[in-house]
Amino acid sequence: MFEDLKAFFRRNSLESYRRNGYDTPLDGMDERVGVKSTIIAIVNQKGGVGKTTTCINLAAGLVKKNFKVLIIDLDPQSNASLGLNVNVDQYFSSIYDVLVHNAELDQAIIPTYIKNLDIAPASSLLTGAQLEIADLLGRERLLRTSVWKMLNAHIRYYDYILFDCSPSLNLLTINGLVAAQCVLIPIQAHYFSLEGMKELFSTLKVVRDRINSELEILGILPCIVDTRKKMTREMLDQLKDYFKDKMFQSVIRMNIALAESSAHGKAIFDFSPYCNGAKDYAELVEEVVRRTAPIDSVAPEVKVI
Numbered sequence: 001m002f003e004d005l006k007a008f009f010r011r012n013s014l015e016s017y018r019r020n021g022y023d024t025p026l027d028g029m030d031e032r033v034g035v036k037s038t039i040i041a042i043v044n045q046k047g048g049v050g051k052t053t054t055c056i057n058l059a060a061g062l063v064k065k066n067f068k069v070l071i072i073d074l075d076p077q078s079n080a081s082l083g084l085n086v087n088v089d090q091y092f093s094s095i096y097d098v099l100v101h102n103a104e105l106d107q108a109i110i111p112t113y114i115k116n117l118d119i120a121p122a123s124s125l126l127t128g129a130q131l132e133i134a135d136l137l138g139r140e141r142l143l144r145t146s147v148w149k150m151l152n153a154h155i156r157y158y159d160y161i162l163f164d165c166s167p168s169l170n171l172l173t174i175n176g177l178v179a180a181q182c183v184l185i186p187i188q189a190h191y192f193s194l195e196g197m198k199e200l201f202s203t204l205k206v207v208r209d210r211i212n213s214e215l216e217i218l219g220i221l222p223c224i225v226d227t228r229k230k231m232t233r234e235m236l237d238q239l240k241d242y243f244k245d246k247m248f249q250s251v252i253r254m255n256i257a258l259a260e261s262s263a264h265g266k267a268i269f270d271f272s273p274y275c276n277g278a279k280d281y282a283e284l285v286e287e288v289v290r291r292t293a294p295i296d297s298v299a300p301e302v303k304v305i
C-alpha cells in the first residue's frame with residue numbers, strides 16, 4: 001500500500017532539507033536573495049485531523065520563543081483566522097485577492113492579538129478562487145511568487161511562515177505545496193487516515209518532481225490521540241516503525257481545552273497554559289525548531305566524560 005511513500009522517503013532526507021533549505025537560489029523570477037524564512041505547509045486532505053489547531057498553536061509557541069511568525073490561511077472556512085479572533089469580514093484584502101486579483105500579500109496581512117504573530121486571512125470567496133485561477137498561466141505558483149516578492153523586497157520579515165491548508169488536494173493546497181519548503185502532516189492514528197496518506201504522498205511526489213524540487217517532509221504528527229486506547233497505542237507504534245524519523249517524537253493528546261481555546265479565539269498557551277495540550281504543543285515547537293535549524297547553528301553535542 002505504501003510503495004509511493006517508500007519511494008518518496010528514499011529520495012528525501014531531513015539532512016538535505018537542512019543543507020539546502022534556506023537560501024538556495026531558485027529558478028525563475030521568485031529567486032530569493034539571502035532571506036532566511038522557513039515556510040511550512042500544514043497539510044492533510046482529511047478534515048478534522050488537527051491542521052488548524054496545530055497551525056495556531058505551533059505559531060503561538062514559535063512566537064513564545066521569540067520568532068516572528070506569519071500564518072497564511074488557505075482554507076475558505078477561515079478557521080485559523082477565527083481561532084485567533086480575527087473577524088475576516090472586517091478586512092478589505094484577503095488571500096483571495098492575492099491569488100485572484102494579484103494584490104500584494106503585504107496588503108492582506110493583519111496583526112493578531114499575539115505580538116509578532118500576523119495572519120493573512122482567508123475568505124469564503126476562496127471557494128471559487130480555484131475556478132478563477134484555473135486558466136491563469138503559472139496558476140500553481142501564484143502564492144509562491146507573492147510570498148517571495150514580499151520577502152525579497154524586505155517589506156516584512158518572518159522567521160516562520162505557516163500555511164493552514166484546506167481539507168482537499170485542490171489548487172489552493174497545491175499553491176501551498178509549491179510555495180513551501182516543507183510539509184507538516186497532522187494525522188489521526190487510525191487505519192482510515194492512513195489510506196488517505198497514499199493520495200497525499202502521490203501529490204507531494206508530483207509537486208516535488210515537477211515544480212518544487214526542494215519540498216521535504218518536516219514530520220508527521222499524530223493529533224487528537226487518545227492514549228488510553230490500546231488500539232491507538234499499537235497504531236502509533238506501527239506508524240513509528242514505518243515512518244521512522246519522519247514521525248515527530250511529539251504526540252498531541254486529545255485535550256478538550258484545545259477545542260475550547262479555538263472557540264474562544266485564543267492560543268492554548270494563553271487559554272490554559274498548564275494543560276496537556278499546551279505541554280504537547282510546547283514539545284512540538286522545540287522539535288520543529290530543532291528540525292528546521294540550519295546545520296551550522298545546531299550546537300555540537302557536549303561529551304560528558
Ligand SMILES: Nc1ncnc2c1ncn2[C@@H]1O[C@H](COP(=O)(O)OP(=O)(O)O)[C@@H](O)[C@H]1O
Pocket residue numbers: 046047048049050051052053054079167223224225252253254255256258259260262277
Ligand atoms: N488534540 C485535540 N484534542 C481535542 N480536540 C481537538 C484536538 N485537536 C483538534 N481538536 C478539535 O477537533 C476539531 C478539528 O480540528 P481542526 O484543527 O479544526 O482540524 P482540521 O483543520 O484538520 O480540519 C476542532 O473542533 C478542534 O477544536
Ligand SMILES: [Mg+2]
Pocket residue numbers: 051052053075079165
Ligand atoms: Mg482546518
